[in-house]
Amino acid sequence: MRTEQIISIFKEKHFRATPQRIAVYKYVYGHRTHPDASQIYESVLKSNPSFSKTTVYNALKSLCESGFLIPVTIDGDKIHYDANINFHGHFICSECGEIYDFDVPEPVGKGLNGFTVTRKDVYYSGICPDCNNKLKN
Amino acid sequence: MRTEQIISIFKEKHFRATPQRIAVYKYVYGHRTHPDASQIYESVLKSNPSFSKTTVYNALKSLCESGFLIPVTIDGDKIHYDANINFHGHFICSECGEIYDFDVPEPVGKGLNGFTVTRKDVYYSGICPDCNNKLKN
């Protein structure tokens, strides 16, 4: 996504458009690999050596709260980030750790009267095709 | 669950029945609050002051691998544990952090040819009824 476009969608939501936030969002938007904070930090640092890790954490948190990114907590360890905010499922391979997107209808929970639901996530885990092939040989 | 019963289901799966593993499982089975490792460690320690934290981590990991417990990674930070291994959804309140169970049909993902799926999780987040009431007043 172009920088001007990012600034534009940030301003629509009254989200302060700092260079750090723009760089973080641009990276996650352009790399659909569900990177975690460290990967984002290290990648963003290459073009912007002055950015601090704290700021990347702050930016990611704010971007999630404002709905620009989705936090993926599938591995119980690091948090991964996804710029695809359309509803979809996430699959994690327990062999290689890779996270894949997949299509799945939004699940409809029962007995949640009085609950306000702001986000739904569907996580699968298992073995991905690549690792399945490697394990066969 | 009675200790003898726990030993029995452990042995069925050739899962070594150490006092530590029994105590950890009994605690999680009896407290359906989705505790995390620290809460489990501190609670188990009251009756068994000699147990170490490492062992609690080892036990939880083994219990998950053998299918006695389910790891709940809904908060991206700590891992919570659930002894209810029947399929169900988890709701986390972003205000109080409480995790609730709810009924939901197993989601059916598409386009996962070649993937081996070993676990499915449905996570919701939002505001629980208690916190909704508190926020109204």
Next chain:
DNA sequence: TTCATTGCAAAAGTTTTGCACGTGC
């Protein structure tokens, strides 16, 4: 007996915090 499990301390790693400084609006 034997090998998996335990326990301790220390390490590794992620995320948070406090506070002074800088900057977008």
Next chain:
DNA sequence: GCACGTGCAAAACTTTTGCAATGAA
């Protein structure tokens, strides 16, 4: 200008690791 974001270092946490000692089968 002012509120909010940034940056640094240090702290707080959870989880892992290495290795000797212990105990379940």
